Amino acid sequence: MTSLDSLTDRHPLAPSHERDHEHAWSTRSRHATSEGWVLYVHCDACGAWRVDAGRDALLPPVAASSVVARPGQE
Secondary structure: OOOHHHHHOOOOOOOOOOOOOOOOEEEEEEEEEOOEEEEEEEEOOOOOEEEEEEOOOOOOOEEOOOOEOOOOOO
16 A cells, blocks of 8 residues: 555656646545545646645645546547
8 A cells, every 4th residue: 555655755747648738736525544635636627637645734735646638638
């Protein structure tokens, strides 16, 4: 099992596909875990999704997954 420490200590992963804009992530779902928070974020402009993780409420979360496009948008 992956801990939030291992996710927040590394740099965000590069997107799996190129886009012509910078994503404007909005949180669609946020869940508390024993090690912090897991957030499911969505870009309304292109429909992409990503999972973020955070431990400290004073620091921004970091990407815990690569960007995933909706089917047919690859």
